[in-house]
Amino acid sequence: MAEGVVSEAAAALVELRDATKSYGAVRALRDGNLALRPGEVRALVGENGAGKSTLVKVLGGVVRRDSGDMLVDGQSVDFHSPHDARDAGIAVIYQEPTLFPDLSIAENVVMGYHPLGSFKRIDRGAMNGQVQGLLDRLGVKLDPERPVRGLSIADQQIVEIAKALSFDARVLIMDEPTAALSGAEVERLFAVVRTLREHGAAVLFISHRLEEVFTICDTVTVMRDGAVVQDARIADMTPDEMVRRMVGRELSTLFPKQDTAIGAPVLKVHRLTCEGVFVDISFSVHAGEIVALAGLVGAGRSEVARAIFGIDKPDAGHVEIDGRRLPAGKPLTAMRAGIGFVPEDRRQQGLVMDLSIARNATMTRMRALSRLGIIGSGAENRLAREWATRLRLKFHRLENPVRFLSGGNQQKVVLAKWLATEPKVLILDEPTRGIDVGTKAEVHRLMSELASHGLAVLMISSELPEVLGMADRVLVMHEGRLTAELSRADADEESVIRAATGHVGEVAA
Amino acid sequence: MQPDTAASASTAATPGTTDAPAQRLADRARAAVGRWEALLVALILATFIFGQSVSSEFLSADSFTTGSLDLSEVALMALALTLVIVAAEIDLSVASVLALSSALMAALWNQGLPLEFIMPICLVAGALCGAFNGWLVTGLGLPSLAVTIGTLALFRGLAYVVIGDESVTDFPATWTDRGFGNFAGTFVPNTMVLFAILAVAFGVLLHATPFGRSVYAIGANEEAAHFAGLRVKRVKMTLFVLAGTVAALAGIVISLRNSTAAANVGLGFELTAITAVLLGGVSIFGGRGTIVGVILALFLLGAIQKAILLSETISSYWVQIVTGALLVGSVLGPNLAARVTEARRRRPPQRPKEGPR
Numbered sequence: 100m101a102e103g104v105v106s107e108a109a110a111a112l113v114e115l116r117d118a119t120k121s122y123g124a125v126r127a128l129r130d131g132n133l134a135l136r137p138g139e140v141r142a143l144v145g146e147n148g149a150g151k152s153t154l155v156k157v158l159g160g161v162v163r164r165d166s167g168d169m170l171v172d173g174q175s176v177d178f179h180s181p182h183d184a185r186d187a188g189i190a191v192i193y194q195e196p197t198l199f200p201d202l203s204i205a206e207n208v209v210m211g212y213h214p215l216g217s218f219k220r221i222d223r224g225a226m227n228g229q230v231q232g233l234l235d236r237l238g239v240k241l242d243p244e245r246p247v248r249g250l251s252i253a254d255q256q257i258v259e260i261a262k263a264l265s266f267d268a269r270v271l272i273m274d275e276p277t278a279a280l281s282g283a284e285v286e287r288l289f290a291v292v293r294t295l296r297e298h299g300a301a302v303l304f305i306s307h308r309l310e311e312v313f314t315i316c317d318t319v320t321v322m323r324d325g326a327v328v329q330d331a332r333i334a335d336m337t338p339d340e341m342v343r344r345m346v347g348r349e350l351s352t353l354f355p356k357q358d359t360a361i362g363a364p365v366l367k368v369h370r371l372t373c374e375g376v377f378v379d380i381s382f383s384v385h386a387g388e389i390v391a392l393a394g395l396v397g398a399g400r401s402e403v404a405r406a407i408f409g410i411d412k413p414d415a416g417h418v419e420i421d422g423r424r425l426p427a428g429k430p431l432t433a434m435r436a437g438i439g440f441v442p443e444d445r446r447q448q449g450l451v452m453d454l455s456i457a458r459n460a461t462m463t464r465m466r467a468l469s470r471l472g473i474i475g476s477g478a479e480n481r482l483a484r485e486w487a488t489r490l491r492l493k494f495h496r497l498e499n500p501v502r503f504l505s506g507g508n509q510q511k512v513v514l515a516k517w518l519a520t521e522p523k524v525l526i527l528d529e530p531t532r533g534i535d536v537g538t539k540a541e542v543h544r545l546m547s548e549l550a551s552h553g554l555a556v557l558m559i560s561s562e563l564p565e566v567l568g569m570a571d572r573v574l575v576m577h578e579g580r581l582t583a584e585l586s587r588a589d590a591d592e593e594s595v596i597r598a599a600t601g602h603v604g605e606v607a608a
Numbered sequence: 609m610q611p612d613t614a615a616s617a618s619t620a621a622t623p624g625t626t627d628a629p630a631q632r633l634a635d636r637a638r639a640a641v642g643r644w645e646a647l648l649v650a651l652i653l654a655t656f657i658f659g660q661s662v663s664s665e666f667l668s669a670d671s672f673t674t675g676s677l678d679l680s681e682v683a684l685m686a687l688a689l690t691l692v693i694v695a696a697e698i699d700l701s702v703a704s705v706l707a708l709s710s711a712l713m714a715a716l717w718n719q720g721l722p723l724e725f726i727m728p729i730c731l732v733a734g735a736l737c738g739a740f741n742g743w744l745v746t747g748l749g750l751p752s753l754a755v756t757i758g759t760l761a762l763f764r765g766l767a768y769v770v771i772g773d774e775s776v777t778d779f780p781a782t783w784t785d786r787g788f789g790n791f792a793g794t795f796v797p798n799t800m801v802l803f804a805i806l807a808v809a810f811g812v813l814l815h816a817t818p819f820g821r822s823v824y825a826i827g828a829n830e831e832a833a834h835f836a837g838l839r840v841k842r843v844k845m846t847l848f849v850l851a852g853t854v855a856a857l858a859g860i861v862i863s864l865r866n867s868t869a870a871a872n873v874g875l876g877f878e879l880t881a882i883t884a885v886l887l888g889g890v891s892i893f894g895g896r897g898t899i900v901g902v903i904l905a906l907f908l909l910g911a912i913q914k915a916i917l918l919s920e921t922i923s924s925y926w927v928q929i930v931t932g933a934l935l936v937g938s939v940l941g942p943n944l945a946a947r948v949t950e951a952r953r954r955r956p957p958q959r960p961k962e963g964p965r
């Protein structure tokens with residue numbers, strides 16, 4: 100656990116005092132009180148919709164606070180744009196990647212601050228070299244010259260981190276940077292954070308994974324319903340205490356899967372191959388079973404899921420549901436056969452951001468909701484409300500666009516949309532990414548309950564505790580191949596990590 | 609200021625989690641007043657006042673009849689185009705399909721076929737033209753803007769191949785009367801009754817069916833629609849076929865109404881139709897807009913045209929100038945409104961203090 104390096108006396112680099120921010124009738128931020136001191140890594144925790152991202156956006160100059168004060172080095176300031184924040188030495192990684200898909204990774208990283216050569220030309224060599232250095236520091240193999248389009252969510256997140264590190268920030272603010280990352284990448288990020296701390300920078304770190312908070316942070320700010328409710332040293336806190344502050348009541352955070360009778364195989368994947376992405380993937384998932392697909396970022400797990408659902412056409416192999424072979428590349432047929440698919444990128448693939456909560460949640464059920472071909476908003480709203488209640492969605496009105504929901508609540512709408520189809524097989528790509536502890540337990544409970552009613556679940560997760568807690572069986576992928584299949588009893592941190600990093604032979608040892 | 613994604617005037621109020629009923633009511637009132645449709649109604653009223661001041665004939669049954677007749681074909685095509693544009697595609701070839709339909713009518717009539725037989729053939733030809741557009745867009749993955757600029761020339765060219773410079777004017781009076789006449793002794797032209805029927809049909813299709821829901825989803829985020837199991841290509845294909853069919857219908861209407869079928873009819877109509885759609889609050893980027901808005905926009909355009917034509921002092925060139933200005937305004941307006949809102953949102957905190965810079 101981190102030692103308290105922070106002295107209360109040190110002047111804050113940035114400070115918010117009684118900041119407020121409302122979106123229409125929604126008071127997203129009420130008592131925004133927060134100070135970041137040199138050499139401090141501060142956690143910001145709270146439930147989905149508690150106002151964490153709003154506070155971050157105020158600090159980053161993206162939104163303007165309605166009232167309250169912001170101080171940089173003790174001086175009152177007003178940021179008019181993100182540019183102002185950057186000039187004040189504040190780097191922010193926002194929750195949702197905001198990259199230009201058609202530009203290269205390097206161009207995205209240095210956007211607006213290109214290294215210039217003679218005659219103010221952009222010095223491409225210097226730019227690529229500089230970005231390569233940053234990527235190396237984060238320990239990822241990415242080519243700075245490749246375009247961002249097509250990068251996985253995790254890689255996009257890495258690019259965002261590189262962007263924030265590309266200038267000498269005194270204050271680094273990270274809004275759920277680890278949500279899409281697996282253990283290895285998180286470790287690298289933490290190494291970078293520790294270096295920054297040693298150099299006297301202040302870091303604000305948001306995460307729903309409490310074990311990360313306890314690993315890297317010195318202090319913690321807890322938010323609930325838009326207000327800061329506690330400011331404490333990590334050393335004085337326990338995880339249970341922290342959760343109690345966040346949700347305002349007792350809550351068990353872990354929900355391991357119940358044992359249920361495993362039935363007949365429902366989903367069978369037979370020698371699925373997609374050249375250059377994954378090779379010869381075969382496995383099956385039985386009724387009532389939760390199978391986790393573990394591995395490092397970039398191992399090809401999401402691509403396998405997409406091929407099963409028919410988004411991509413595989414080069415070879417096929418998929419069977421209840422012994423019946425599915426045609427390749429036909430999502431609607433897969434859906435009708437009983438597959439549900441929660442994709443990894445909720446903004447691009449999971450949701451239509453401009454459409455309402457109700458429309459999104461019922462998009463997969465439109466035909467069932469219509470009478471004589473006519474669909475009423477009453478029926479739509481009823482179904483949406485039912486799932487909103489079951490998933491404890493925090494929303495203003497069902498008619499509002501989903502884009503106004505907080506990140507975690509958006510994820511719940513994606514879940515609702517697929518759970519509403521009552522699928523036989525549910526493929527979940529990072530189902531709890533960005534979801535808070537309470538809801539995560541709720542989602543896990545729901546998964547377990549659905550499995551006990553005979554649902555077959557294939558879950559891709561980069562979060563090891565989730566994999567170990569929920570899975571009856573763990574499949575591990577490494578560089579496009581299945582490298583291990585571990586029963587619940589055999590799966591532990593070590594065996595999964597070994598297989599994920601390609602040390603297959605050593606698993607048995 | 610763009611209209612909501614659809615007929616969001618749903619009655620089922622959702623209990624919010626945070627706000628009081630009064631606040632909710634205020635929100636709604638603000639939303640209703642701020643809506644694009646309200647602005648259109650205001651503009652229509654303004655045009656009425658202006659029209660009446662220009663000529664006492666303006667607010668008469670007769671000027672409604674003639675004014676709406678002039679806009680019949682554009683109005684029909686605008687309905688189908690609304691769906692195409694909500695799906696974030698475009699079809700610039702509709703007026704050429706209209707001409708091809710008219711030319712086909714003329715040629716087949718010259719061959720001695722009866723009109724009852726010719727008209728279904730024209731509709732099928734229109735559907736085929738639409739399917740060709742749809743195939744180029746969904747099958748080959750070409751952008752609809754480029755595709756339909758091409759077929760705009762292609763279909764018009766075909767129309768000239770079919771009938772040349774000729775025109776046919778000897779259609780039977782029973783049919784031309786139907787095209788030109790009013791409905792059962794009222795002052796409402798038959799073509800407007802046809803428009804009303806189609807408007808209801810398209811309104812229901814867009815706002816109250818799974819198909820319409822898919823159109824919005826595809827227009828707003830095609831990838832997410834695909835991931836939700838919606839048949840993106842099939843929906844788009846259907847939209848192009850609909851647009852082609854309705855354009856062919858408009859070709860029949862214009863031929864009967866003017867008792868003239870030729871290859872040069874309806875030049876530039878596609879632009880007026882698109883003007884009406886955009887003016888009606890449909891986003892050129894897709895995903896937003898309502899049929900009601902487009903109907904109001906058509907009404908506004910018709911009223912402006914009529915007022916200017918009735919005026920003795922204002923040259924009829926002004927029709928084009930005003931229409932063009934409205935189109936620019938309809939695209940600019942929502943943008944400006946968004947900026948104003950943004951500026952207000954970003955206004956400084958209530959207790960501004962002197963910053964270091």
Ligand SMILES: Nc1ncnc2c1ncn2[C@@H]1O[C@H](COP(=O)(O)OP(=O)(O)OP(=O)(O)O)[C@@H](O)[C@H]1O
Binds near residue numbers: 126149150493535
């Ligand atoms: N642009 C917006 N318009 C309207 N409401 C908004 C907007 N942005 C956020 N909100 C609302 O403000 C509240 C706080 O949102 P915020 O994104 O700050 O939550 P968060 O703590 O970051 O949650 P999460 O853990 O899910 O990311 C939520 O109720 C959300 O619905």
Ligand SMILES: [Mg+2]
Binds near residue numbers: 151152
């Ligand atoms: Mg957030």
